[in-house]
Amino acid sequence: MFVYADNAATTSVSKAALDAMLPYLTENYGNPSSLYAFGQKAAEALQEARETVAACINAEPREIIFTSGGSEADNQAIVSAAKLGARKGKKHLISTQFEHHAVLHTLSKLEKEGFEVTLLDPHSDGVIRVEDVEAAIRPDTALVTVMFANNEIGTVQPIAEIGALCREKGIPFHTDAVQAAGHMPIDVKAMNIDMLSMSGHKFHAPKGVGVLYARRGMVLTNIIEGGAQERGKRAGTENVAGIAAMAAALKESCEHMEENTAKIIPMRDKLFRELSKIPHSKINGSLEHHVPGTVNMCFEGIEGESLLLMLDDAGICASSGSACTSGSLDPSHVLLSIGLPHEVAHGSLRLSIGEYNTMEQIDHIIETVPKVVAYLRSMSPVWDELEKGQRPHLI
Amino acid sequence: MALYSEKVMDHFRNPRNVGQIDDADGIGEVGNAKCGDIMRMYIKVNDDQVITDIKFNTFGCGSAIATSSMATEMIKGKTIDEALTLSNKAVVEALDGLPTHKIHCSVLAEQAVRAAVKDYYDKKGIAYDPEDFKEIEEEDLPAHCGL
Numbered sequence: 133m134f135v136y137a138d139n140a141a142t143t144s145v146s147k148a149a150l151d152a153m154l155p156y157l158t159e160n161y162g163n164p165s166s167l168y169a170f171g172q173k174a175a176e177a178l179q180e181a182r183e184t185v186a187a188c189i190n191a192e193p194r195e196i197i198f199t200s201g202g203s204e205a206d207n208q209a210i211v212s213a214a215k216l217g218a219r220k221g222k223k224h225l226i227s228t229q230f231e232h233h234a235v236l237h238t239l240s241k242l243e244k245e246g247f248e249v250t251l252l253d254p255h256s257d258g259v260i261r262v263e264d265v266e267a268a269i270r271p272d273t274a275l276v277t278v279m280f281a282n283n284e285i286g287t288v289q290p291i292a293e294i295g296a297l298c299r300e301k302g303i304p305f306h307t308d309a310v311q312a313a314g315h316m317p318i319d320v321k322a323m324n325i326d327m328l329s330m331s332g333h334k335f336h337a338p339k340g341v342g343v344l345y346a347r348r349g350m351v352l353t354n355i356i357e358g359g360a361q362e363r364g365k366r367a368g369t370e371n372v373a374g375i376a377a378m379a380a381a382l383k384e385s386c387e388h389m390e391e392n393t394a395k396i397i398p399m400r401d402k403l404f405r406e407l408s409k410i411p412h413s414k415i416n417g418s419l420e421h422h423v424p425g426t427v428n429m430c431f432e433g434i435e436g437e438s439l440l441l442m443l444d445d446a447g448i449c450a451s452s453g454s455a456c457t458s459g460s461l462d463p464s465h466v467l468l469s470i471g472l473p474h475e476v477a478h479g480s481l482r483l484s485i486g487e488y489n490t491m492e493q494i495d496h497i498i499e500t501v502p503k504v505v506a507y508l509r510s511m512s513p514v515w516d517e518l519e520k521g522q523r524p525h526l527i
Numbered sequence: 528m529a530l531y532s533e534k535v536m537d538h539f540r541n542p543r544n545v546g547q548i549d550d551a552d553g554i555g556e557v558g559n560a561k562c563g564d565i566m567r568m569y570i571k572v573n574d575d576q577v578i579t580d581i582k583f584n585t586f587g588c589g590s591a592i593a594t595s596s597m598a599t600e601m602i603k604g605k606t607i608d609e610a611l612t613l614s615n616k617a618v619v620e621a622l623d624g625l626p627t628h629k630i631h632c633s634v635l636a637e638q639a640v641r642a643a644v645k646d647y648y649d650k651k652g653i654a655y656d657p658e659d660f661k662e663i664e665e666e667d668l669p670a671h672c673g674l
Contacts, residue, residue, distance in 0.1 A: 455563045456563060474562075475561055513567040514565055523560075
């Protein structure tokens with residue numbers, strides 16, 4: 133059985149998205165910047181997509197900038213706020229330890245340019261506290277950027293509260309909503325969000341297309357210079373087909389959100405319930421504040437990459453925050469930020485499910501994971517020491 | 528291209544010589560749980576200094592398990608002196624290569640063998656030059672994660 137359980141990494145393109153994009157690859161391939169009617173058909177598609185995307189998050193169409201994806205949107209939002217702040221002598225940026233690298237690496241780049249960055253620690257439940265944000269705010273704070281939902285552990289942050297705080301203090305507030313868009317209700321007005329990033333391929337649009345929402349009045353700095361596309365804020369001929377697909381996918385996701393959530397939650401809860409029966413396992417992140425589909429757990433005494441390889445052999449696509457899978461020497465910065473010891477973080481597993489998964493697939497995961505964990509433990513010297521009491525159990 | 532060669536996947540899926548030896552003549556353990564990999568090797572050595580049996584336990588990624596398996600296969604039936612000439616490079620070659628960031632695993636496998644031999648020497652009271660085994664002790668420091 134093939135089970136795709138890595139929807140936080142990417143998703144399949146939905147039929148609605150594919151149908152929406154195909155005409156702009158074939159018959160309506162004009163350049164939206166062209167004056168003639170053939171090009172203007174493409175321009176109309178862009179405008180329609182802009183209106184659709186705006187409506188999904190309660191924004192105005194002119195506040196929507198199409199980008200190449202979530203990373204570009206994060207880069208532009210943060211650099212824009214930093215440059216704007218610097219002009220007023222404000223060079224302090226607030227974010228969190230467990231952001232996506234698109235945010236963290238942009239912040240470290242700015243740090244090298246003379247900005248000061250405060251990274252807040254999430255609590256052990258994987259949630260940032262608004263009081264911590266408030267305590268970090270200084271007269272020279274130019275930006276607060278806090279992710280909507282964490283990509284590894286799925287915890288949802290108090291975005292509306294942080295938004296209200298920032299609005300009150302007059303500080304621009306950006307949120308990386310890549311894991312939330314299309315999966316949770318977003319209202320940029322009610323939540324006082326000034327800038328927000330989305331990535332199409334996390335909600336069944338193709339890869340390579342995303343959105344930066346920037347509230348009217350936010351002064352943006354260009355990341356890509358060139359033509360006057362996107363009101364002069366993002367150069368480059370628009371990815372018309374991708375944008376049309378993204379709008380269709382987002383619309384579909386938003387219209388079916390309740391229905392999808394109702395389908396996903398029982399599958400997710402069954403995973404949590406059954407996999408928690410594995411001795412010395414731990415669920416990472418609060419279940420109270422959680423996106424519907426993400427399950428993140430640690431299993432003591434084993435390492436994540438070998439777990440993933442064995443699950444792959446059983447047809448299951450999943451991911452892990454072990455050092456070997458993160459491509460660095462340390463395990464996931466997210467798991468370390470919520471206080472997990474290195475040796476426990478190495479044994480993490482992320483399963484992210486969507487509305488296309490079935491209960492049969494969940495049962496296959498539930499049947500497979502305990503066997504694989506037991507097998508890997510049987511050859512693990514760490515597990516041997518834990519079992520013999522030569523090493524204390526940490527979870 | 529897949530991350531690992533067919534050989535690596537074969538040794539990962541069907542690791543040779545997994546287990547423990549209760550009355551081992553030498554046990555070597557290298558690596559650190561904080562770094563995400565620990566290898567432990569058990570050897571049985573006869574009077575002619577031939578490694579008659581070898582088993583391993585490994586906590587680590589796919590290549591950590593595969594390199595452990597390959598290393599045990601390469602030195603089983605060899606003399607202690609021959610085992611000490613096993614290089615990480617030879618293990619990598621026997622596995623048809625490893626991704627660059629996984630070479631560390633093969634170094635661990637080489638060191639696990641050396642650690643088991645050192646333990647054998649210690650237990651039997653056989654003299655050796657401590658310089659030859661220096662890097663094994665250093666490997667235990669978390670600062671050496673990934674080398």
